[in-house]
Amino acid sequence: MIRQKTGNNSFLKEFNQTAILNLIRTHKALSKADLAKLTGLSPTAVGLIASSLMEKGYIHETGTGESKGGRRPVLLELKPRSFYSVGIDVDIDYTGFMMIDIKGDIIAEKLVKTPENYAYERVMEFLENETARLVDEYMVGWEKLLGIGVSVPGLIDSITKELVLAPNLKWKHKDLRADLKRFGNVPVMIENEAMASAICENWLGACQGIDNFVCINVSSGIGAGIFAHGKPYRGAGGSAGELGHIVVDENGPKCGCGNYGCLETLASTVSIAEHFKRIIRQGALSSLNSVEDLGQIDLNLIIKAAANQDVEAKRVLLESARYLGIAISNVVNTLNPSKVILGKEFVRYSDFVLDYIRGVVAGKALEYPASKVEIEASQIGEKASALGAAIIPLKALFSIN
């Protein structure tokens, strides 16, 4: 791209405006003098841009900063509750709804049971209704809504933005942006749920300012959101990060994808529960032997049992963690990331397995990249995907690229 010296100033103006908006966001509060210094723009130019941003309602003047001799300067910051964004995380049990303001502060959040069987039209209606309820309850009006981000556990074509496949929802080739009609002119943005988490960690979580990292979400499926060169990495068609289908045991169980021993068959939360039920049926001694209906045994019960020192519960969690460790070792050797963040339901049992996973990676990955990576559980927790989805419309406002 060539930036012209003359002409086309509206592009340059917008470019500088976005840059200033971003500086205010990342520094929380800045004076016009600070902005002039940081951008190299003239004080007059900064003043014009600041006025325009204030007029649009994105920023306001607040308090006064430290004096460096003369008058104490007025500080500019993002104007809280001036604009909003909604994030939706469609998942197989519950769908998360999240409303944030321009600053990224959470205004409201709720978890609602996802309609059973995931009939597509019914789910679309459900998303529209629940979002409308949230917007009506908390907001001044739809015109203050920057956009709606929707996170789904599936493959999204990076060009058409069509949902190619969401195996756990049994959806194929759906265009959610077209089918969520009730939002009118409010832009709808679709994202893979692991990438939504990665966007969240990058915007306000553990991966701020980090160029190369991987967020791995473990729930009924396993997927990863990869950042490369500071940006979401989606690959040729948008399916990068399908770690759930890395083969970690060639002789392992058959996977829904047709292959054998995929990570998902050995480390998803569903497979953890299945594994546990299997060994109980085989006569393993556990505090959960007393549960009459084996069907009731789920991840949460296993975690509770592990917390009560149930040896078998702990063993099953650790075994799944070993496979996660193998897959992470592959990722560390292949991508040499600065961080690997484990999220979604994983955060419920990370205390039991995280150190063990770090040990597996230290033993299996090459020494050099293993020494460069921090492996952590998400501090944001299970809502990272919904929050990340809500951040996507904000990113569009602030994005310089």
Add this chain to the structure above:
Amino acid sequence: MIRQKTGNNSFLKEFNQTAILNLIRTHKALSKADLAKLTGLSPTAVGLIASSLMEKGYIHETGTGESKGGRRPVLLELKPRSFYSVGIDVDIDYTGFMMIDIKGDIIAEKLVKTPENYAYERVMEFLENETARLVDEYMVGWEKLLGIGVSVPGLIDSITKELVLAPNLKWKHKDLRADLKRFGNVPVMIENEAMASAICENWLGACQGIDNFVCINVSSGIGAGIFAHGKPYRGAGGSAGELGHIVVDENGPKCGCGNYGCLETLASTVSIAEHFKRIIRQGALSSLNSVEDLGQIDLNLIIKAAANQDVEAKRVLLESARYLGIAISNVVNTLNPSKVILGKEFVRYSDFVLDYIRGVVAGKALEYPASKVEIEASQIGEKASALGAAIIPLKALFSIN
């Protein structure tokens, strides 16, 4: 980054100059009118930049283009043999030397036996002497040399550019840029050999204009060069692409890295030869039974035998290819690349295994990313790393980023 409207024009000038140089390179030949149209710059601005580039000797006027009504326009192209670059690919048997000109045309190339045992100081002296010989033989003078790129089979710290480890050369913590002293002011640039191949494929090979691809080099070691978002992806510390140490068989042989069943232990050309010798010792029937000294059996003999329909030779090649296929499936699921290019010694036996590898990936990777990837052997062949190393100084000249 903010581009100022006023002041700092030298930056803008250099930016536009590089952009024009790049357009001339990618279009082979362009008129000033074409350049004005492509850049949006004024004809006067284009004229000034073109004059400056001609004065520096990078471009010249050549022939005339098609007329679009008036006078047939003069075309600008890169001036052949105006500037040069040298690439060196240090490998365990032979070291490749390559001289190219500003257009990327090969001026000279040679393969010289790498000094035995790889004593570091001796190898540095060898690299200096052989490069000096090449430069003296073919060139006008060192001042016409844009730089020297050195490709090594090892991990390079992406910040310090220090060679952290080159296991097959037995080097640790070496600063080649500092130790190649005889080149004076000519810049020396160090690169991992698989990344050098990837740079080569991207600059003039099968991956031109492709943003997301992976070049996997198979020789005594196995490594990959990854491009993400159109740029070399190196990870947090520069070691991204260490595919040789992806575990493809947990019960496999012990690897030099301390782990078991790494791809390198099952699919490197050294491991192919070792595997073949092992089955011969175990009594397998092969046309190579007649070779008296088993130590003489190497990859080339095995390939020759396979070409003569030796069943065991074919089987051993295919078995190594199966492991490559497993690793590539992982890469396809993780990175969703547009292309995977297999290079280095692999090109010698690709005819026997490439289709088989494609089949393994079709069976093991997810359908969607598998449908998006082309798996090919490098058409540039074994010299891609040396050529890529030579391209690095050119890239520095043409690089807009």
